[in-house]
Amino acid sequence: MSDARDTREHILNASFMLFLQKNFKEVTMKEIVERTGLSKGAFYHYFSSKEQVFEEVMDHFFAAGIKQNFESYSFETLKEFYQDYIKDAIAKMRSFKNLRTDNNEETFSTNHYFLIFDAMKMLPSYKKKLLDNNQEELKYWKKIVHIAKKSGEIKTTMTDEQIAKLFIYSGDGLGMQLIMSDPSAQKMEKFKSELQSIWDGLYNALKG
Amino acid sequence: MSDARDTREHILNASFMLFLQKNFKEVTMKEIVERTGLSKGAFYHYFSSKEQVFEEVMDHFFAAGIKQNFESYSFETLKEFYQDYIKDAIAKMRSFKNLRTDNNEETFSTNHYFLIFDAMKMLPSYKKKLLDNNQEELKYWKKIVHIAKKSGEIKTTMTDEQIAKLFIYSGDGLGMQLIMSDPSAQKMEKFKSELQSIWDGLYNALKG
DNA sequence: CAAATAAAACCGACCATTCGGTATGTTTAT
DNA sequence: ATAAACATACCGAATGGTCGGTTTTATTTG
Numbered sequence: 001m002s003d004a005r006d007t008r009e010h011i012l013n014a015s016f017m018l019f020l021q022k023n024f025k026e027v028t029m030k031e032i033v034e035r036t037g038l039s040k041g042a043f044y045h046y047f048s049s050k051e052q053v054f055e056e057v058m059d060h061f062f063a064a065g066i067k068q069n070f071e072s073y074s075f076e077t078l079k080e081f082y083q084d085y086i087k088d089a090i091a092k093m094r095s096f097k098n099l100r101t102d103n104n105e106e107t108f109s110t111n112h113y114f115l116i117f118d119a120m121k122m123l124p125s126y127k128k129k130l131l132d133n134n135q136e137e138l139k140y141w142k143k144i145v146h147i148a149k150k151s152g153e154i155k156t157t158m159t160d161e162q163i164a165k166l167f168i169y170s171g172d173g174l175g176m177q178l179i180m181s182d183p184s185a186q187k188m189e190k191f192k193s194e195l196q197s198i199w200d201g202l203y204n205a206l207k208g
Numbered sequence: 209m210s211d212a213r214d215t216r217e218h219i220l221n222a223s224f225m226l227f228l229q230k231n232f233k234e235v236t237m238k239e240i241v242e243r244t245g246l247s248k249g250a251f252y253h254y255f256s257s258k259e260q261v262f263e264e265v266m267d268h269f270f271a272a273g274i275k276q277n278f279e280s281y282s283f284e285t286l287k288e289f290y291q292d293y294i295k296d297a298i299a300k301m302r303s304f305k306n307l308r309t310d311n312n313e314e315t316f317s318t319n320h321y322f323l324i325f326d327a328m329k330m331l332p333s334y335k336k337k338l339l340d341n342n343q344e345e346l347k348y349w350k351k352i353v354h355i356a357k358k359s360g361e362i363k364t365t366m367t368d369e370q371i372a373k374l375f376i377y378s379g380d381g382l383g384m385q386l387i388m389s390d391p392s393a394q395k396m397e398k399f400k401s402e403l404q405s406i407w408d409g410l411y412n413a414l415k416g
Numbered sequence: 417c418a419a420a421t422a423a424a425a426c427c428g429a430c431c432a433t434t435c436g437g438t439a440t441g442t443t444t445a446t
Numbered sequence: 447a448t449a450a451a452c453a454t455a456c457c458g459a460a461t462g463g464t465c466g467g468t469t470t471t472a473t474t475t476g
Contacts, residue, residue: 007425025233029462039427040463046425050462113384114325120388121319131389162409169381169406170374176321176384177377180328181339198377201370205413208365215451237436247453248437254451258436 008046011036016057020110023118024054051122058119058126065092065112067133070140078148078206082167082199086192089171093188111179141167154206163206170198216254219244224265228318231326232262259330266327266334273300273320275341278348286356286414290375290407294400297379301396319387349375362414371414378406 014035018027029050033040047053068088074080120127141164148154156163178191222243226235237258241248255261276296282288328335349372356362364371386399 023231023233025231028460030460038425041427041465041467042425044463111325113321117319117322117388127388134385134389157412158409162406165382165402165406166374166378166410169379169385170377172381172384173377173379174373174381176380177342180325180335181342194373198370198373201366202374204365208416236434238434249439249441249454250452252437256437 007038007042011038011043011046011053012057012060015053016061019054019057019115019118020112023114024050024122054119055123055126058115058123061112061115062126062129065096066116066130068137070136073140073144075144075147077151077153078144079153079203081144082203085171086195086199089195090188090192093191097188109183113176113179137168138164141165154203155208156206158206166202167199170202171195174198215246215250219246219251219254219261220265220268223261224269227262227265227323227326228320231322232258232330262327263331263334266323266331269320269323270334270337273304274324274338276345278344281348281352283352283355285359285361286352287361287411289352290411294403294407297403298396298400301399305396317391321384321387345376346372349373356414362411363416364414366414374410375407378410379403382406 011032015027015032018031018035027050029040029043032050032053033043036043043053047056068085073084073088116130120130138161142160145154145160145163149156149160154163158166174194175191178187178194182190219240223235223240226239226243229235235258237248237251240258240261241251244251251261255264276293281292281296324338328338346369350368353362353368353371357364357368362371366374382402383399386395386402390398
């Protein structure tokens with residue numbers, strides 16, 4: 001059942017759960033080892049350091065939970081685009097909820113912004129990844145806004161960049177506020193409906 | 209020149225600078241002591257623990273750098289309101305730039321979101337303060353939006369709450385993105401001009 | 417097939433270092 | 447002389463990491 005590959009993944013998952021709750025310094029080797037149910041020897045058989053497991057955890061988190069595949073979104077209309085965006089964001093969030101393989105249902109408060117900031121400070125390559133992703137996101141938003149303007153879907157005095165940034169920043173800001181306030185119960189649902197409401201409102205204002 | 213009160217303040221300032229750069233766990237007593245130029249004995253003469261100095265630092269930071277006095281903003285027009293908002297935000301940021309009493313000019317990268325998250329996790333009362341402030345902010349934005357609608361300053365299909373949140377969240381999101389990307393050189397100027405641009409664009413769109 | 421061997425997986429006592437904090441001073445101002 | 451202001455050697459606990467070993471699994475060999 002549990003060969004070497006599984007054990008490695010098991011350690012990565014357990015570590016990820018811990019890093020979602022506390023920052024790098026706060027998570028101790030003792031905790032990681034206890035959480036995995038293994039020993040220090042086992043851990044250091046698979047990883048050379050706490051830093052290394054953190055780095056691998058973050059790489060996976062970026063690929064599965066942050067990096068967006070904008071090419072897969074609809075570029076027919078702005079409305080379709082941001083609907084796809086919301087869907088994708090929710091799907092990503094959901095994929096991590098299912099990661100808790102163990103039986104504990106405790107609603108532990110997570111803060112992935114914390115995690116991201118920590119990773120950016122420690123790992124220069126990670127920072128670059130994130131900034132690249134941000135830049136790409138802006139590019140695609142500007143693209144769909146341009147299309148929507150040309151097709152007549154929206155009529156506005158705002159520049160493409162202003163509109164694009166308004167969508168992006170409002171999404172980021174909402175996410176941060178929710179993480180700060182909500183004890184993560186129906187955080188996801190709330191995020192979805194709030195974002196929908198705000199972006200719909202903005203969209204309708206741009207249409208008129 | 210340096211009586212007891214000054215020494216205390218000196219320790220608070222030095223600690224604050226450190227907490228702006230690293231989280232609570234990462235900042236060590238050794239660093240605080242070295243930064244102040246004093247000794248451990250001196251530190252513990254004024255403070256009972258690392259937690260205590262952190263708590264006091266955060267209290268001061270909240271009062272001087274976060275808490276907004278909305279009552280002092282103009283409620284004549286939405287435009288005036290958000291102009292006052294920007295002015296106030298910049299003034300708060302500037303007040304911390306001048307806090308570096310020592311001669312080192314090094315542009316160290318700060319991340320006050322990091323600091324805030326840390327404080328929220330450690331200090332329940334601080335979390336409450338922040339959430340209260342957020343709620344109050346929303347209240348005042350809704351108020352001025354309502355006024356602007358009534359006076360005919362803006363015409364839109366969006367609800368007061370949607371508009372208010374759009375302003376708030378876009379500001380938050382911009383702040384976070386800037387902190388992530390910029391090496392803090394002209395961060396302040398960039399924040400100001402970007403926020404001005406986005407909010408002006410949004411405002412003009414709402415004017416109809 | 418089973419016995420022998422090799423290799424991978426895993427364990428836990430141990431290590432040096434650093435942590436926040438204390439105890440016992442010495443200096444300095446009143 | 448007294449007390450506040452500082453300094454420093456020191457403390458136990460916790461830290462990330464190591465190392466010699468045992469157990470388990472896989473491979474080879476008779």
